Amino acid sequence: MATRGTRKIRPPRRGLNNGEMDFEQTWAILASAFTQIHEKQASKLSYEELYRNAYKIVLKKKGDELYLRVAEFERDWLGSEIQRRIHKELPPQLMNALQGRSSAGSAGDNQVRKQGERFLRQLKLAWEDHQTCMSMLTDVLMYMDRVYCTDTRRPSIFTTAMSLFRDCILRSHVRGDDSWPDICGTLNHVILDQIRMERDGDFIDKHLIKVNVYMLEGLYDSHHEVEEEKLYLTSFEYEFLASSAEFYRALGDRLLKESDAGQYCRETRNRIDEENDRCRSTLSESTTPKIQKVVEDELIRYRMKDLIESESGVRFMITNERHDDLALVFDLEARVDPRKPELTKALQKIILEMGTNLNDAAQVGAAAEVPEDKAKAPADRLVNQQTVAALKWVEDVLELKDKFDAIWKQSFQSDQTIHTAIMRSTAEFINSHPRCAEYMSLFIDDNMKKGIKGKTELEIEVLLDKAIVLLRYVQEKDVFELYYKKHLGKRLLMGRSLSIDVEKQMISRMKMELGNNFTAKLEGMFKDMTLSEELTAGYKGYVARLGDADPRRIDLAINVLTSMTWPVETTNSAPDDARESRLKTIYPPAVERIRQGFENYYKEKYSGRMLDWKGNMGTADVKVTFPKVPSKDGFKERRHELNVSTYAMLILLLFNDLPSGASLSLEEIQARTNIPTNELVRNLQSLAVAPKTRILLKEPMSKDIKDTDKFFFNEGFMSKFLKVKIGIVSAGNRIENDRERVETEKKNNDSRGYAIEAAVVRIMKQRKELSHQQLVTETITQLNSQFKPDVNMIKKRIESLIEREYLERIEDSPSSSYRYLA
Amino acid sequence: MRDVKAGSSEYITLVSNDGFEFKIQRSSACISGMIKRMLDPNGGFSESTTNVCKFSEINGIVLEKVCEYFYYNEKHKDSRDVPDMDFPPELCLELLMAADFLDT
Numbered sequence: 001m002a003t004r005g006t007r008k009i010r011p012p013r014r015g016l017n018n019g020e021m022d023f024e025q026t027w028a029i030l031a032s033a034f035t036q037i038h039e040k041q042a043s044k045l046s047y048e049e050l051y052r053n054a055y056k057i058v059l060k061k062k063g064d065e066l067y068l069r070v071a072e073f074e075r076d077w078l079g080s081e082i083q084r085r086i087h088k089e090l091p092p093q094l095m096n097a098l099q100g101r102s103s104a105g106s107a108g109d110n111q112v113r114k115q116g117e118r119f120l121r122q123l124k125l126a127w128e129d130h131q132t133c134m135s136m137l138t139d140v141l142m143y144m145d146r147v148y149c150t151d152t153r154r155p156s157i158f159t160t161a162m163s164l165f166r167d168c169i170l171r172s173h174v175r176g177d178d179s180w181p182d183i184c185g186t187l188n189h190v191i192l193d194q195i196r197m198e199r200d201g202d203f204i205d206k207h208l209i210k211v212n213v214y215m216l217e218g219l220y221d222s223h224h225e226v227e228e229e230k231l232y233l234t235s236f237e238y239e240f241l242a243s244s245a246e247f248y249r250a251l252g253d254r255l256l257k258e259s260d261a262g263q264y265c266r267e268t269r270n271r272i273d274e275e276n277d278r279c280r281s282t283l284s285e286s287t288t289p290k291i292q293k294v295v296e297d298e299l300i301r302y303r304m305k306d307l308i309e310s311e312s313g314v315r316f317m318i319t320n321e322r323h324d325d326l327a328l329v330f331d332l333e334a335r336v337d338p339r340k341p342e343l344t345k346a347l348q349k350i351i352l353e354m355g356t357n358l359n360d361a362a363q364v365g366a367a368a369e370v371p372e373d374k375a376k377a378p379a380d381r382l383v384n385q386q387t388v389a390a391l392k393w394v395e396d397v398l399e400l401k402d403k404f405d406a407i408w409k410q411s412f413q414s415d416q417t418i419h420t421a422i423m424r425s426t427a428e429f430i431n432s433h434p435r436c437a438e439y440m441s442l443f444i445d446d447n448m449k450k451g452i453k454g455k456t457e458l459e460i461e462v463l464l465d466k467a468i469v470l471l472r473y474v475q476e477k478d479v480f481e482l483y484y485k486k487h488l489g490k491r492l493l494m495g496r497s498l499s500i501d502v503e504k505q506m507i508s509r510m511k512m513e514l515g516n517n518f519t520a521k522l523e524g525m526f527k528d529m530t531l532s533e534e535l536t537a538g539y540k541g542y543v544a545r546l547g548d549a550d551p552r553r554i555d556l557a558i559n560v561l562t563s564m565t566w567p568v569e570t571t572n573s574a575p576d577d578a579r580e581s582r583l584k585t586i587y588p589p590a591v592e593r594i595r596q597g598f599e600n601y602y603k604e605k606y607s608g609r610m611l612d613w614k615g616n617m618g619t620a621d622v623k624v625t626f627p628k629v630p631s632k633d634g635f636k637e638r639r640h641e642l643n644v645s646t647y648a649m650l651i652l653l654l655f656n657d658l659p660s661g662a663s664l665s666l667e668e669i670q671a672r673t674n675i676p677t678n679e680l681v682r683n684l685q686s687l688a689v690a691p692k693t694r695i696l697l698k699e700p701m702s703k704d705i706k707d708t709d710k711f712f713f714n715e716g717f718m719s720k721f722l723k724v725k726i727g728i729v730s731a732g733n734r735i736e737n738d739r740e741r742v743e744t745e746k747k748n749n750d751s752r753g754y755a756i757e758a759a760v761v762r763i764m765k766q767r768k769e770l771s772h773q774q775l776v777t778e779t780i781t782q783l784n785s786q787f788k789p790d791v792n793m794i795k796k797r798i799e800s801l802i803e804r805e806y807l808e809r810i811e812d813s814p815s816s817s818y819r820y821l822a
Numbered sequence: 823m824r825d826v827k828a829g830s831s832e833y834i835t836l837v838s839n840d841g842f843e844f845k846i847q848r849s850s851a852c853i854s855g856m857i858k859r860m861l862d863p864n865g866g867f868s869e870s871t872t873n874v875c876k877f878s879e880i881n882g883i884v885l886e887k888v889c890e891y892f893y894y895n896e897k898h899k900d901s902r903d904v905p906d907m908d909f910p911p912e913l914c915l916e917l918l919m920a921a922d923f924l925d926t
Contacts, residue, residue, distance in 0.1 A: 052923075
């Protein structure tokens with residue numbers, strides 16, 4: 001209160017502290033009041049009176065004495081009355097049970113439990129009473145706290161009283177027997193015991209425990225009230241965590257032995273939730289992270305490996321599509337380690353194994369009938385079988401990938417780490433299959449020819465996506481390109497593709513995925529096709545304008561192919577035919593005229609270009625009239641339209657000029673047409689051996705074609721259809737045989753060589769000088785999108801570039817280095 | 823300030839040693855830490871049930887001034903630049919002691 005003015009201040013008329021004060025007398029008043037408070041009969045007491053008495057004592061500088069007396073009073077009260085009440089609740093039976101000194105049966109267990117609860121209740125009561133009484137005492141002694149305790153820096157009387165509770169109650173021993181733990185230790189045991197019961201499925205009085213825990217949280221180990229010295233932390237929590245660890249270790253052992261992994265995960269999850277709840281409802285929230293760690297350590301971290309590898313582990317879940325269980329495993333491992341090493345490892349292993357199985361199966365399927373059927377079955381069938389195996393492989397791979405994608409989405413929350421792991425393993429096993437690039441191309445080929453029939457746009461979309469996804473995994477993109485070009489070429493030329501639109505979509509997808517470089521040649525092929533159509537139409541117009549309207553003219557459809565963009569083997573047959581193919585195929589005059597006509601037309605249009613006619617790749621529609629034979633509606637000439645290869649057409653035309661019944665030998669046919677031997681044999685096979693399209697008869701009748709065989713026109717040819725397609729044996733796209741493969745590989749190596757040289761030169765041109773190591777690394781990085789270059793190959797290419805004086809070695813450098821020579 | 827228990831009256835009575843009674847708003851009186859505790863229903867002392875506080879050491883004049891201060895304090899609780907309250911200098915010492923006693 002502020003005062004103002006300068007007038008004289010009078011002494012108080014009657015001081016508050018006047019009159020003598022007898023300490024003992026005043027204390028006696030207070031003490032009896034305190035007893036009443038402890039006995040809960042405070043409502044009769046006048047606060048003002050008590051406060052005034054305490055105030056007076058302090059005012060008379062007897063605060064010190066008062067403080068000690070109050071403490072003394074409390075110690076007496078707690079030490080006698082309260083201690084007695086609590087110790088009464090601790091019969092030896094309970095103490096023994098808690099120490100594990102007696103084997104408690106279930107009946108005994110129940111009794112121990114009851115006793116434990118009684119003890120907890122009593123302790124709770126004592127604690128609550130103590131708190132109420134002490135807060136009342138503090139109210140009364142407010143003046144002492146405010147003046148005396150602050151001046152002398154003593155802890156408030158409340159704090160002192162709380163430590164007294166700790167010392168007199170919690171630290172006391174039952175019946176003064178030191179061999180038993182003190183009340184505090186007993187309390188821990190009782191609580192832990194109760195928690196154990198709850199973990200085993202019993203119901204316990206959570207509130208009761210909570211209050212006791214709250215007490216421990218409110219008390220400190222010493223009179224410095226620092227956070228770390230809470231009795232809860234120093235006395236209870238440690239034991240709780242230790243006993244929990246023990247419990248969960250045992251539980252983990254048991255679960256691993258007794259239940260399957262899915263159940264284990266569910267149980268673990270429940271346990272974690274349960275412990276969370278327990279901390280919230282029974283113990284202290286501050287323990288939540290600690291007990292979580294204990295459970296996670298015991299049930300997850302130390303067990304994950306065993307769990308994942310157990311019989312009913314991840315492998316089992318994947319095979320049996322247990323997505324929920326997998327999600328649990330993921331969830332659990334994610335708890336202890338965001339990188340999820342065990343799960344990733346296991347997944348990778350499983351994918352690799354499954355992938356390797358697929359690879360093996362494909363190889364077995366491909367090689368299955370080689371030994372026994374080698375002699376009997378035609379090589380073609382074997383190859384077809386291999387093709388089927390190849391297609392199956394791709395489909396299996398796709399299925400596997402879909403499976404893991406589904407798992408990844410459903411169970412692993414689309415986790416990035418897992419995704420990378422799955423990708424890596426998938427790529428690994430795909431690339432470990434030596435023919436993966438060829439198989440993939442075959443797969444696309446098969447779909448382009450048959451697969452997309454009757455499918456909606458959406459389905460096709462999905463299919464294309466799948467193909468692209470697989471392609472992403474393939475490391476040797478250049479090999480894939482080679483095969484794809486080859487397969488695409490055949491599809492285009494033979495008109496086997498179901499939809500050019502889809503083909504083009506595919507290409508544009510590849511372009512997005514792999515870049516312009518990759519698809520340039522493929523697009524060139526399409527361009528050739530369009531140009532050719534224009535050429536054919538243009539030529540038709542040209543012929544019409546010449547006025548040479550001959551009704552017997554042969555229609556010509558032409559495909560002009562740029563030799564660089566088209567795969568070489570479609571334009572060039574096997575090397576041992578090189579000599580023969582140099583001989584010009586002899587066309588019969590009717591055909592030759594048209595050929596010349598077109599060549600003239602083409603040269604007029606583009607000067608300086610060479611046209612090379614590829615009889616092995618064309619087809620022709622031939623109208624054939626077979627002589628009358630008897631049939632049910634009388635004698636009739638039978639006309640059939642035969643769709644044959646260009647070479648087959650040439651062969652058939654030879655028989656035009658032949659009298660009925662005359663024959664030609666293979667040698668004669670060859671002499672008159674100049675068709676390369678292997679092509680000739682193949683065409684004759686389909687004309688004379690294949691049972692449904694036997695236009696020619698052969699003598700002797702056998703499957704193989706020999707030089708001396710004679711061929712007759714089959715006048716008795718019968719077919720239900722007007723149009724007959726005579727396929728060339730093994731014209732479709734199929735898996736390569738070994739010789740073809742060797743060749744493809746060689747070709748591939750060559751083109752890789754060029755790619756490497758180009759890359760090396762590009763790099764050196766930019767860098768001028770570079771060490772060997774750096775050059776190799778950069779080359780590999782540059783080419784990685786196309787294929788994985790072999791270091792030895794790079795070395796050889798560098799050597800060769802040095803020989804050709806593109807580069808030179810830098811003589812006096814410590815590590816081998818090169819310089820670019822402009 | 824602790825919430826007053828529902829049902830307990832809004833006004834309380836302060837009684838001086840010479841018999842003057844002051845009815846005063848509970849919230850204002852509880853500015854004094856001592857009165858607040860005295861009336862705290864959780865404490866359970868007799869004053870908390872009767873809502874009458876007898877002060878055997880404070881006379882009517884001083885208690886009146888004390889009450890005046892309670893209201894003055896309550897009124898200006900949240901404002902600044904408060905005009906000083908006027909205290910007769912002859913009461914100063916007694917008021918000081920009362921303030922100390924009441925923990926105001």
